[in-house]
Amino acid sequence: MPELPEVETTLRGIRPHLEGRRIARLIVRNPRLRQPIPPEMPERVAGQTIRSLRRRSKYLLIGLEHGSLLVHLGMSGSLRVVTAGSPPRTHDHLDLILSDGGILRFHDPRRFGIFLWISMSPEIALVEHPLLCRLGPEPLENDFTGEHLYRSSRSRRVAVKSFIMDSAVVVGVGNIYASESLFLAGLHPARACNRIDQGGYERLAETIRLVLRASIEQGGTTLRDFVNESGAPGYFAQSLRVYGRAGESCRICGTLIRQQKIGQRSSFHCPHCQPQAIDAGSAAFFDEE
DNA sequence: CGTATCTCCTGCAAGC
DNA sequence: TGCTTGCAGGAGATAC
Numbered sequence: 275m276p277e278l279p280e281v282e283t284t285l286r287g288i289r290p291h292l293e294g295r296r297i298a299r300l301i302v303r304n305p306r307l308r309q310p311i312p313p314e315m316p317e318r319v320a321g322q323t324i325r326s327l328r329r330r331s332k333y334l335l336i337g338l339e340h341g342s343l344l345v346h347l348g349m350s351g352s353l354r355v356v357t358a359g360s361p362p363r364t365h366d367h368l369d370l371i372l373s374d375g376g377i378l379r380f381h382d383p384r385r386f387g388i389f390l391w392i393s394m395s396p397e398i399a400l401v402e403h404p405l406l407c408r409l410g411p412e413p414l415e416n417d418f419t420g421e422h423l424y425r426s427s428r429s430r431r432v433a434v435k436s437f438i439m440d441s442a443v444v445v446g447v448g449n450i451y452a453s454e455s456l457f458l459a460g461l462h463p464a465r466a467c468n469r470i471d472q473g474g475y476e477r478l479a480e481t482i483r484l485v486l487r488a489s490i491e492q493g494g495t496t497l498r499d500f501v502n503e504s505g506a507p508g509y510f511a512q513s514l515r516v517y518g519r520a521g522e523s524c525r526i527c528g529t530l531i532r533q534q535k536i537g538q539r540s541s542f543h544c545p546h547c548q549p550q551a552i553d554a555g556s557a558a559f560f561d562e563e
Numbered sequence: 564c565g566t567a568t569c570t571c572c573t574g575c576a577a578g579c
Numbered sequence: 580t581g582c583t584t585g586c587a588g589g590a591g592a593t594a595c
Contacts, residue, residue, distance in 0.1 A: 348589065348590090383574070385573080386588080432566070540588090
């Protein structure tokens with residue numbers, strides 16, 4: 275399930291194969307993604323040189339001479355670089371064929387992904403495109419702080435897990451990493467976000483960064499679908515402390531990990547390490563230090 | 564404005 | 580064995 279680390283892994287993997295290359299043509303096998311691919315898209319992008327690649331939230335922005343490609347992997351999407359002649363498999367919906375023979379292949383069984391040409395440059399799209407302009411800070415950049423979380427949460431009362439998964443608050447924290455960072459910060463996922471003090475949010479901002487960085491280093495989390503540009507899985511799944519471990523023992527205290535629905539999403543926590551109310555400093559991660 | 568719910572889609576696992 | 584059902588989930592759209 276592509277969250278920020280998986281998208282970052284994909285970006286780093288495909289960049290050297292794309293930057294500076296010319297697009298020979300675009301083959302659309304199935305235009306029915308989350309937003310349908312317009313029939314004129316192949317002629318719009320053919321012949322253009324790829325100038326830049328960047329990530330914003332879980333979106334990839336591929337800068338062309340005229341406009342950009344806006345790509346989202348949804349929850350089952352992946353991008354691979356394959357060589358000419360490699361046969362497409364089921365759900366290989368798009369091929370971006372480069373003039374050097376390489377092919378960027380978009381695979382997405384559940385078709386929640388997005389692959390669009392937009393007329394704006396990446397720089398303009400970041401501030402003006404409706405899918406990008408309302409996004410919160412990047413968790414691995416300097417404007418994401420505990421203070422930002424604290425201030426943003428004062429007027430709200432949703433569960434803290436739903437709060438950090440809100441892309442207007444901070445981007446890139448999906449279901450897996452939300453559970454993981456709350457565990458390390460010692461915060462119960464169902465706690466009302468306005469009932470966490472600034473110290474709690476300082477810890478949480480730190481563990482969000484920690485978890486995302488660690489996952490990027492391991493090439494992302496592969497539960498079922500995710501593969502990198504070469505088709506290889508990520509290895510962060512073996513580092514997960516609570517996600518998907520309901521009924522198993524907490525790696526810190528041995529208490530059985532509990533699963534509950536929060537905001538329609540499965541959540542995992544350790545009842546001992548993440549009590550409903552905690553003393554400052556009782557967080558699992560900070561106790562390890 | 565904040566919150567909760569619905570929706571898209573397919574693959575897999577569980578239950579009968 | 581083969582059916583049905585439920586679940587997984589990013590995030591926009593919608594209703595209140």
